[in-house]
Amino acid sequence: MRGIFSRSIAARLFWSAALACLVVLTLAGLALTAVYRQTAQVALDEQLNIYLSALVADLVNARDDANVEPGQLGAPQFELALSGWYWQISRLGAPPDVRTSRSLFASYLAPLPDSVSPDAQGRKRGEIAGPDNKPLRMLEREIDAGEQGRYLVQVAATTASVEAQVSQFDLALGLTFLTLALLLVAAMAVQARYGLRPLRALRADVMAVRRGKADRIFGAFPDEIAPLAAELNLLIATNREIVERARTQVGNLAHALKTPLSVLVNEAEAEAKGEGAASGTLAEKVVEQAMVMRDQVTFYLDRARAAARAGAVGVATPAAPALAAMARALGKIYARIDLSVDCPEDLRFLGEKQDFDDMLGNLIDNGCKWARGEVQVHVEAVEPAGDRQFLRALIDDDGPGLAPGRRAEALRRGRRLDETKPGSGLGLSIVKDLAEAYGGRLELGDSPLGGLRATLLLPAAA
Known part of the structure; x- marks a missing residue:
């Protein structure tokens, strides 16, 4: 079941x-039974109080030699032996x-025991064991009959009638609640199926995208599911962009390698015909074109990996520790440069750490x-654009x-x-x-230090 x-x-x-x-109906049933039992008991007490009042009236109004007869109450149940309805009048004293x-x-x-307190009219109520x-x-009351003395008047009735009424009520209530429970269960089954229908529609739309029948998820969804559909559409678009980038990179790589390979083929054919340059020149050509191809392969591999990592979901990189590590490493290489880094500790880049390290x-x-002699790095959070947050890195030099x-x-x-500076010329392009x-x-502009300012805008994690 779990x-x-x-x-x-x-x-x-x-x-x-x-x-x-089940819990609600059970609690409601117990509460209703308790209320009904209390109501039935109050009704029984009222009936006993009527008989008690009649006996007290007969006792107070009787002459010294008068007797209170059972028939005076007008209730035949007091005539039948052990009927469950009883009265008793006892003189207190001699x-x-x-x-x-x-x-x-x-x-x-x-x-009744002395621990039972009388009410405002002097009546006591309680439970006792009957003759059987x-x-x-039972209700009882002490009466001062003047010259006749003091009397204890008692009227009692069996609680079996109350229990019988409560049992009948419980049976009727149980049947009613059982019918109600069955109807509610059926309604809940229909509600669950109806409530989950948008999820089945979403599943059908995703299946249509997977089978190539649609390029995105369409349709109007409830407010609770609409954000999920939107995120799935973004995921589909991201995957499609990754595939398109991969295709483009493969095409670009093939085109980039075509020229150096053609040069090598032409040089090799000329050498075979005896029309080529000296062997040393050929070797230089091979090395030169091989380095060009290596740079091209490295460039496009880096771009392909970067594009794939850019589509990663749920990856965040703390910016401050990464920048501190870069500053330590570059500070050793460029000891003559005064390199300063300013970055909030709670700022995070929404992406892979390797990409953040590569770009910065x-x-x-x-x-x-x-x-x-000076380079300043300042990273800050910027105002959110729609539902996305960004960070901005400013790299200034003099x-x-x-x-x-x-x-x-x-x-x-x-x-x-500047050919005097080391590098392949691919760094800024990869960052862009x-x-x-x-x-x-990535944008390039004027720096307050007098040199170049590189402004890098990247997504930030919330």
Whole structure:
């Protein structure tokens, strides 16, 4: 049964609702039975009080030699032996005198214990054992009859009638609640099936996407499921973008390798015909073109891995520790540079740590290469854009800077604006592509330090 609960939402809803219904109906039944029992007992007490008042009136109004006869109460149950209805009048003091109903059949009623307190009219109520040891409900009252003395007047009745009424009520209530429970269970089953219908529709839409019959999830869903459908559409779009990027990278890699391979083939054919350059020149050509191909392969592999990691879900990287580690490593390489890092401790990048290190590491390394003596790194949170949050990294150096007309060229793949600086010219291009894969961007501008400012916008974790 536990396995069913863990696998089926409908079963969870049905059985939890059925259990709640059972508990509520049980508590309601107990409460109604208690109220009905109390009502029946109050009605019995009222009937006993009527008989008690009649006996008291007869006793007070009687002459010294008068007797209170059972027939005076007008109730035949007091005439039948052990009928369950009894009265008794006892003189308190001398001479003793006890008058009883014929139904007591030579038996007597015991008085209620002194622990039972009388009400405002001097009446006591309680339970005693009857002549046949069956429980009785009794009312008694002490009466001062003047010259006749003081009397204890008692009227009792069996509680069997109350119990019989309560039993009949319980039976009727049980049948009613059973019918109600069956109707509620049926209604809950229909409700669970109807309530989960949007999930079945969502499943059908996802299956249609998987089978290629649709490119996204359509349809109007309830407010509770609409965010899930939206997230699934984003996931589908992200996967489609990853596939498209992979196809593009493969095509670009093939195109990029075509030229150096053609050069190598032409040189090899010319060498075979004896028309080529000297062997040393051929070797240099091979090395040169091989390095070009290696750089191209490395570049596109990095882009493919970055694009795949950019689609990862639920990965967050603390920015401050990662930047501190970069600053320590680059500080040893560029000991002459005053490198400062400012980043809030609670700021997190929504993505892989390796990508964060690659992007910020490339930008800080580039700044250190060109700086005269100072590089500043400042990372801050920016205002949310819709339902997404972003962080902004500012990397400033005091180097020669870059003219506005050459900044777009610097972001192009393989462009090296100064051949005296080490590198392949792929760093800024990879940072740009990776930032865009995460939904961010890279911009180059003027720095307050007089050099170049690189502004990197990336998604931040909430």
